[in-house]
Amino acid sequence: MSPADWAQRALPAMLDDLKTIVELETHSYDKPLLDRGLDTLRSWIAERLGAPEHEIRHSDTTRGDVLELTYPGTAPGTVLLMSHYDTVWPTGTLAGWPFTIEDGRISGPGAFDMKLGLVQSVWALRGLRELGLPHPSVKFLFNGDEEIGSTFSRPHIEAASEGTLANLVFEASLDGKVKTSRKGVGLFDVTVTGVEAHAGLDPYKGASAIHSLAEIVTQVAAAGSRERGTTVNVGTISGGTGRNVTAGQAVCGIDVRVAEPSEMRRIDEVFAGLRASDPRVTVEATGDWNRPPMTPNAPSQALFEKAQAVADGLGWSLEDATVGGASDGNFVSALGRPVLDGMGAVGGGAHARHEHVLVEHIPHRTALTIGLITALTAG
16 A cells, blocks of 8 residues: 555544644643643554653743654664644634534644644654554654744754754645745844933923834834845834823834844844934843744755655655745754755644645645655665
């Protein structure tokens, strides 16, 4: 039996499992439900694959735990399969938006981003076993804080990816394309402090933080560069205490995306040089780079070409894409290690109420993973 035929037969059971996983509400900021969800995931995986050879659970007091499970292979080496189980959807969302399958579309909070990918990764190893295909050892890493930056899980991801044959990230695809390049992300706040005064009685004694922040926003926005693939978005602004008060403080929140590592240094210099025209006003920039860019490297390119060959053998063409969003694959790529992202769902609507998965592609994506892991045994 071919991997595609096997995955097609397994589809009903995979859909049942996806329903179970989607109905585990795992909002990134709900630590009790994240813990409960990971406990359930651990039990489910044991039902599908048996007990792992090695198991590590890295615990945190506020972020979702990181779970690593390793299953022995029949060939040398290890492949790392990465998924996150947290979602952007607040606890209680499921009550008004239940898991549904209708007209070949799956809907439900987190189904596309990225619980289907998680399910597919587990079933891929089951397929390798049931088909008797050679494969390296498989290490799973399940991350509980990806949607909020992976600040807790990053060192565990970097350690787990060391020395692996390949690192596969089961984030959703881009219309079926795998993701070989992603932008890096910086999250910054700029706080402007002025001098409060009565806007009517002492209009010239004050120094408006809001007026100065308007200048700063213009400076920050000008740092974007379409040619270099750098975007700067001032997403939030707050400040002042009343319309008749010269504002003493104002703050803005900024999202920066860069395609080139060198742009991180340039943007850092922009923030360090921010100044207001009024000398009575001070400007402070805080924040840091959440993820480095995921830029193509030789090992990743070779891995993509191997995946293309597998897809060709399955009778379809696999393309790659560059996207503005970041993932845990960024950390691995920055270390020069082989990584292929977007191995998960085909669908759309990430982080939106129209989030959905197209059922017809699930067997193809699962077969791709099975074939790629087997291909890694050939060197």
